[in-house]
Amino acid sequence: MVTVRVDGLRARYGGKLALDGINLRMGAGIHGLLGPNGAGKTTLMRTLATVARPSEGSVELLGHDTAQQDGRKRARRRLGYLPQTFGYYPGFTVAEFVEYMAWLKEMPKDRVPEAVERAIERVGLVDRAGSKLKKLSGGMLRRAGIAQAIVNDPELLLLDEPTAGLDPEQRVEFRGLLRDIGSTNTVVVSTHLVEDVAIACDEVTLFDGGKLIFRGTPNELAELGTFGADDARGGDTTLERGYTAALRAYRERAVA
Amino acid sequence: MDWHVPERHLDAYVSGEIGDPQAWSVESHLVECAMCADRVAQTVANTELARRIESVRERVLSHTSGAAHPRTAPESRTAISWSRIRRLLASAPALRLPWLVAAVFVVACAAALSLLSSGPEQAGSVLLLNAPLLPLAGVALSYGPGMDPAYELTLTTPYSGLRLLLLRTIGVLAVTIPLLLGTSFVFPTGGISAVAWLLPCLALVLVTLLLGSWIEHRLAAVLVGAAWCSAVLMPRFLLVVDVSRVFDPLFQLIWGGVVVLSTVTLIGRRSAFDRMAG
Ligand SMILES: Nc1ncnc2c1ncn2[C@@H]1O[C@H](COP(=O)(O)OP(=O)(O)O)[C@@H](O)[C@H]1O
Ligand SMILES: [Mg+2]
Ligand SMILES: [Zn+2]
Numbered sequence: 367m368v369t370v371r372v373d374g375l376r377a378r379y380g381g382k383l384a385l386d387g388i389n390l391r392m393g394a395g396i397h398g399l400l401g402p403n404g405a406g407k408t409t410l411m412r413t414l415a416t417v418a419r420p421s422e423g424s425v426e427l428l429g430h431d432t433a434q435q436d437g438r439k440r441a442r443r444r445l446g447y448l449p450q451t452f453g454y455y456p457g458f459t460v461a462e463f464v465e466y467m468a469w470l471k472e473m474p475k476d477r478v479p480e481a482v483e484r485a486i487e488r489v490g491l492v493d494r495a496g497s498k499l500k501k502l503s504g505g506m507l508r509r510a511g512i513a514q515a516i517v518n519d520p521e522l523l524l525l526d527e528p529t530a531g532l533d534p535e536q537r538v539e540f541r542g543l544l545r546d547i548g549s550t551n552t553v554v555v556s557t558h559l560v561e562d563v564a565i566a567c568d569e570v571t572l573f574d575g576g577k578l579i580f581r582g583t584p585n586e587l588a589e590l591g592t593f594g595a596d597d598a599r600g601g602d603t604t605l606e607r608g609y610t611a612a613l614r615a616y617r618e619r620a621v622a
Numbered sequence: 623m624d625w626h627v628p629e630r631h632l633d634a635y636v637s638g639e640i641g642d643p644q645a646w647s648v649e650s651h652l653v654e655c656a657m658c659a660d661r662v663a664q665t666v667a668n669t670e671l672a673r674r675i676e677s678v679r680e681r682v683l684s685h686t687s688g689a690a691h692p693r694t695a696p697e698s699r700t701a702i703s704w705s706r707i708r709r710l711l712a713s714a715p716a717l718r719l720p721w722l723v724a725a726v727f728v729v730a731c732a733a734a735l736s737l738l739s740s741g742p743e744q745a746g747s748v749l750l751l752n753a754p755l756l757p758l759a760g761v762a763l764s765y766g767p768g769m770d771p772a773y774e775l776t777l778t779t780p781y782s783g784l785r786l787l788l789l790r791t792i793g794v795l796a797v798t799i800p801l802l803l804g805t806s807f808v809f810p811t812g813g814i815s816a817v818a819w820l821l822p823c824l825a826l827v828l829v830t831l832l833l834g835s836w837i838e839h840r841l842a843a844v845l846v847g848a849a850w851c852s853a854v855l856m857p858r859f860l861l862v863v864d865v866s867r868v869f870d871p872l873f874q875l876i877w878g879g880v881v882v883l884s885t886v887t888l889i890g891r892r893s894a895f896d897r898m899a900g
Contacts, residue, residue: 453771
């Protein structure tokens with residue numbers, strides 16, 4: 367089933383196009399948004415999270431048209447979002463913040479305490495549940511951010527650079543969590559790390575300069591790299607070479 | 623979960639008019655989907671079945687532990703609770719302790735300055751003219767990008783932005799107004815009622831909220847504050863005009879009108895508060 371339907375999406379900052387004519391369909395599974403800094407990943411995430419208004423085009427989430435206020439409200443109940451810069455209240459504890467977000471998400475009141483506990487447990491922060499957010503390390507903060515995103519068991523989970531600040535071991539745990547959630551729900555993860563995509567994602571969407579330039583499985587992306595295997599410029603792994611090959615091909619075409 | 627029981631199956635299931643295979647499909651879904659289970663419960667509650675279930679339930683319960691468990695009332699999604707409200711408020715910078723300390727300090731300074739600059743007879747009326755600005759500053763600090771660290775996250779929730787904004791505004795007013803009232807009762811206000819500034823203050827705050835539906839909330843507060851300064855404070859202090867007329871009954875009528883008009887318009891603009899401006 368299609369849970370995300372994006373048609374002819376354009377986003378502008380002032381006069382500058384940050385997203386240029388994006389068409390996308392996504393269903394259950396883990397979708398990686400990959401691209402260099404400035405590619406437009408965050409802009410797309412914020413649009414999918416219903417924060418930013420598209421300049422042009424339509425965005426339908428979980429069957430609701432986000433141009434309508436009512437559609438937005440319905441979609442938001444089933445949405446989870448971790449912004450790239452996770453803003454939080456320093457004086458709140460982890461549990462208080464996650465609970466606060468559960469309220470704002472209008473979860474039935476009697477289900478909140480259990481949901482908060484479970485979300486904190488899933489990100490492995492149980493022993494810090496009572497700590498103030500300002501006392502947490504960068505990696506812990508990210509995990510607290512992920513906990514608030516999943517507290518309502520979202521059918522559409524949007525995570526913008528979720529692995530930033532996590533150490534290698536935490537990354538492995540995080541990918542496990544992703545697979546767990548992604549087996550039934552739609553998870554969109556943006557990253558500039560090819561490695562994240564290789565291991566965790568069912569599908570990769572590559573962006574450059576606000577345009578969608580590739581869409582396929584991680585294997586298909588890696589195949590692009592095998593052609594220039596003797597060309598050492600591309601990177602260490604076939605996937606990295608596929609990534610650079612796709613970018614280079616697109617940029618050469620754009621110049622020509 | 624990407625499938626939920628369609629409305630018509632739900633009705634058919636509750637009224638018993640559903641076929642076996644479908645009933646089975648509905649039931650197996652209800653086991654794992656609390657949302658649909660709730661929907662069934664609500665549909666049942668709207669039928670005469672509800673009374674029968676309740677009476678059966680009572681009979682069953684009378685055989686158990688004795689003390690009948692009260693049927694937990696279906697909580698409204700948005701039921702008001704104090705701990706909730708406290709947290710919704712505490713997330714606003716203007717309602718945290720350091721800000722409160724600063725507010726007390728500002729009021730004390732304003733009072734002292736009024737006393738020093740204008741002498742004991744004038745101090746009270748000067749304070750009245752400044753009074754609307756403190757709540758306005760608090761309101762400016764309570765909402766919006768740059769002020770509320772989780773503003774972006776808040777926007778992605780179904781909770782109404784305007785409701786959150788109003789809640790925090792009330793919080794700010796509930797703290798600053800008593801503070802200012804207390805001070806202005808201490809100083810003689812030269813025949814002007816010590817509560818005369820309340821209506822203009824409310825008008826400024828509401829115009830700010832309304833303006834904030836088009837431009838950034840903080841900018842709106844700065845503009846409105848600046849307008850008050852140039853229309854009232856500057857004439858008073860630079861040109862030494864008697865501006866206390868803004869507290870006259872006629873003006874109070876105007877302020878009241880502004881309050882009513884901006885409230886109505888604000889409600890009409892509520893959808894503007896659930897996305898980023900621009
Ligand atoms: N608030 C903003 N104002 C102006 N330009 C912006 C803003 N945010 C992003 N941009 C620009 O839009 C483009 C896409 O940025 P972004 O979506 O953050 O990319 P990514 O997340 O892929 O790094 C970049 O060129 C960036 O400079
Ligand atoms: Mg980004
Ligand atoms: Zn269901």
